[in-house]
Amino acid sequence: MSTAPLRWRDDAEAGAASSSSSADVAAAPLPASDAATLAAIASVDAACFPNEKGSWAEAFRASARARRATKIVLALEEEEKEEEEAAEEKAAEEKEAGTREDAEEPLTAGVVADPLARTRIVGFAAFASGSMAFDVQRVAVHPSARRRGHATRLLASVLAAARARGAALVRLRVRDAGAEAEAAIGAYLKSGFRFETRGTEGGDGGGGGADGGRARGRVLRDYYGPGEHAREMVAEIERRPK
Numbered sequence: 001m002s003t004a005p006l007r008w009r010d011d012a013e014a015g016a017a018s019s020s021s022s023a024d025v026a027a028a029p030l031p032a033s034d035a036a037t038l039a040a041i042a043s044v045d046a047a048c049f050p051n052e053k054g055s056w057a058e059a060f061r062a063s064a065r066a067r068r069a070t071k072i073v074l075a076l077e078e079e080e081k082e083e084e085e086a087a088e089e090k091a092a093e094e095k096e097a098g099t100r101e102d103a104e105e106p107l108t109a110g111v112v113a114d115p116l117a118r119t120r121i122v123g124f125a126a127f128a129s130g131s132m133a134f135d136v137q138r139v140a141v142h143p144s145a146r147r148r149g150h151a152t153r154l155l156a157s158v159l160a161a162a163r164a165r166g167a168a169l170v171r172l173r174v175r176d177a178g179a180e181a182e183a184a185i186g187a188y189l190k191s192g193f194r195f196e197t198r199g200t201e202g203g204d205g206g207g208g209g210a211d212g213g214r215a216r217g218r219v220l221r222d223y224y225g226p227g228e229h230a231r232e233m234v235a236e237i238e239r240r241p242k
Contacts, residue, residue: 040121041072048140053225056138060126073157075123075141075150125154127161127170134162136172139184151184155191163237170237171196176219176229188233196232 038061045057060066123141127134136158141150162170174188175181195217216231223230 037074037121041074041124044121044123044140044142045138047142069128070126070137071129071161073125073127073154073161074121075145075154076119077122077145077148079118079120123150123154125158127158129161129165130167131165132167133169133171134158134165134167136170139172151187152191155187155193159192159235159237163239166239168237168239170235172233173220173223173230174233175224176216176231185233191235193233193235196234 038057042055042057042061045055049056060070122145124138125136125140126138127136139151139154141154159170170193172188172193174184197217218232220230220232222228
């Protein structure tokens with residue numbers, strides 16, 4: 001099962017990325033012509049946020065401006081192989097009933113060699129990149145593919161892209177309450193994010209206190225709609241010595 005995120009290479013940033021390590025390759029804007037990928041992203045988004053009013057993914061798909069400004073990292077898994085195996089078994093049975101010449105033909109004839117041809121999109125991270133800070137707009141992993149490390153790898157990819165770009169900070173928002181929100185917060189903390197405390201009473205913005213950045217900080221009221229509040233989290237990017 002493939003679990004590594006896939007990126008489209010951004011030629012403007014390719015010089016800062018290592019072609020031998022996909023974790024260092026920055027994501028690029030998603031082409032409007034890639035309707036299948038856009039539809040798959042919308043499907044994952046709907047499965048993750050079924051009760052949200054207004055679909056982020058549908059708005060993203062409908063807006064050429066949003067697609068130009070937003071970069072996407074995808075999490076992929078291999079498709080289930082039952083159908084492929086059944087097709088091969090049927091082909092083998094047909095060849096056994098035919099001539100020896102037919103039987104000697106390879107069963108793999110016509111199978112696409114590209115390993116990505118049999119993958120499905122199970123998650124994505126969407127972000128806007130700036131010279132000083134990155135803004136993560138969405139992180140979503142399909143419920144059927146959770147607890148496999150996809151969110152951690154997606155976040156690592158965004159942080160790697162920010163580091164390659166020379167950005168100092170990555171920001172994101174997360175819901176203030178709920179079981180799924182707590183799971184997301186756990187993944188963000190594990191990836192090096194902390195709650196933004198600047199602008200709150202007693203907050204120094206450093207995230208270096210005894211709580212390790214777990215103090216909930218300020219609330220973004222009604223961010224997701226009436227009564228649906230959010231908290232802001234940030235990850236500071238360490239500059240690697242050249």
